[in-house]
Amino acid sequence: EAQVTQNPRYLITVTGKKLTVTCSQNMNHEYMSWYRQDPGLGLRQIYYSMNVEVTDKGDVPEGYKVSRKEKRNFPLILESPSPNQTSLYFCASSSINRGRSDTQYFGPGTRLTVL
C-alpha cells in the first residue's frame, strides 16, 4: 500500500530535550516536505526536499533541521524544542513529474507538545 508514515504520532516532551520525528514514504517520490499546522494559521511549510541531499527552507525553518540521506526518509529534528513548537506536524511526499503524477500524499500527522 502506498503511504507516508510518521513516528511518533503523539509526543509530549520538555523544553530543550532533542527529538526527531521520522517520516518515510514507499512511493519512490523525489519531493518530501514538512509542515506545521496551528489554529488559524493554516499549513506552514518548514523545510522541503526536491531529492536526496537537496533540502531548502520553507516559511518557518527556525528551530528545525532536516536531512535527506535516502530517498524514502526525511526526518525532522528539533535540537532544542521550545513551547512555541507545540503544534501538529505533517510530512508529505510527491513525484515532481511535470506530467500528471505529482499529487502530494500526506502522513497521518504528529501531535507534539513541548512543556
Next chain:
Amino acid sequence: QKEVEQNSGPLSVPEGAIASLNCTYSDRGSQSFFWYRQYSGKSPELIMSIYSNGDKEDGRFTAQLNKASQYVSLLIRDSQPSDSATYLCAVRQGNLIFGKGTKLSVKP
C-alpha cells in the same frame, strides 16, 4: 515571494446548494493546481487536481483553472453536511505552496 490566497471564510451554504471556493496565485510559472479537503485534526486529502485551463469535473466537484487570470476555483454541487471542512488550494512550481484554506460549513 510566491503566494496562494484564499478567503478564510467561514463560507456557510444550505444543504443542497452549490458551494464556490476561490483561490488566486502569484507565480505565473505554476504548473499544477490542487484542491485538498481537511477535517479538523486530520491529514489533508486530495479532492481534485487540474493542469490545463478550463473545467474538470469529478462527481459533485468541479475544478476551474484560468491561468491568464491566475485563479483556480472549486465548485461543490448538492453540498452535504459531510462536506463541512477546510478546503486548501495548493499550487506547484517545483515546490508546492498552500493557501491558508477556506472553512466551509454546510447547514442541514
